[in-house]
Amino acid sequence: MMDETREKLPLLFKCFRDSLVGKNTKGIIHNINSPLQVLSMQMELLRMDCLKLKDRLRSGDASPKDLEALMDKSIERLAQVEEVVQKINHQISVIGARVSETDDHDQGTPVMLNQLLEEHVEFWKADLFFKHKVELSMKLPEISPVVVMREDLFRNVMDGIIFSCLEQIRNQPEPRMEIKCIPGSEGVKNHKVIFSHSGPAFAVDEIAKLFERFSQMGADDFSAFETIPLAHFSLLLADISAILLGSSMDIEARHVICRL
Template sequence: MTVGIAKESGKGDGEGEALRRSLPAHCLEALFVKDRLAHTGSLVRGLIHNLNGPLQNMSILLELLVKGYDRMDEAARDLFKENPDQWARLYGNQRQRVDRLTEQLAVFSDMLRDFVVLHEVEVGEGEVDINLVLSKLARVFVADLFFKHQVELELKFSQRLPFVKVAGRHLIPTLMHLFDNAVTSLKGCPVRRITVESKAEAGRVRVFIRDTGCGFDGPEAPDDLFRPFHSAWPESVLVHCHDKVFLGFGLFAARRLLEPYGGLVSLSRAEEETVAAVDLPVS
């Protein structure tokens, strides 16, 4: 089935709703799957980049370690009895290198573990610990170098939240879209801060992702931004995003993915912040 898209834009909600209704369910599902894989692929590329540094460090440290042990062997045979101080210095240097190698391996292990946990949640069908997912997503987004070096992150999680009954393959892409939007909105802004908050209210779990980014203070109403294939990023952001293509699918997907579970996704402005809210029923 071929879907015709009107050449003129700006016709309001009717055009987007007509387009959504004209797409068969299986086409929408295919778009959701493709979209999820695209997000995963972008993070994997960042992961590879971030792993490169620790791996290079480990390679150098291993080379130094091998050479150092050769020298230690010579020192142990020839100098240990006559010059214990030299032996102590050599041994101390080697111990420092081993410790640094251990630290690099820990970084490598932690990064992979975060991805593994998210993957397990994504392919699982059971109840989801929302705080676990949010904390792991915040850590894997370090793969985005802008976020890693220029964004201040604050996590404010309520303890002992009830689990939510939402498939990970739907929950994680939703949160990734909202988190990625928050990061994108900060580009070109003087204050770059994201606050992620979770809480339980009236039998539901609520997540708030707040950012100090560009906002949407123009003619756009919040719900307009959830229309399919509708993108409204300002030029102040686009000039910093040469490597990204905005198709206007993220917020639409975020809201649509959670609808079958009774989940709600909304946007609002609070003082100088944009607030993306996710409202989920508990298990």
């Protein structure tokens, strides 16, 4: 890959990440709006509970047991409010993780692979097709592998692969995806994350030629990629990110294997 091309990669990745946030804006609003509606309802019910308690105190005929029951109900309601607030905060943190800037010289930090995969799938549920139409199976090990890596680069890898898989199954009558994590041997860095889909096979040979073409292009040649399928381009970005991450990626007919 030519040096001037490499210099443009951070901007290219950022544009792709930001475009996904924009593309999924409707779903992001939908996913945050639902718990907000529940929160509004719970707050109104809590207000009514407090008014009941206030009336009983004013009446002077409420027994300590009655007052305690009303207080317990209010405390239970507060716990439900807290749970909804946690869901909203989680949605915000999932989105925030995608827009935060990362130092390109960062050597990486220990990452719980299971947790990162689950959080990333949570973001992709902003794609309402993925959330409501795709039958997703996640097969994660009982004990999560811990990998030292740049999290932003692996998010780029996952984005590119998931996007391309969704493009392959978007028009299928029964769209399915599977994400499987296979831990490596103890003390050996050979973990595998396998993304599979039920749609038409990837054009593996055509994608390989695209990757080879990119490795030889200069910084002024990006316009040549305007006509290639989005699924292929997103796999290209995933592959570049995997290389920068120090991992590798294999593309098969209906599977993409990322080796960490």
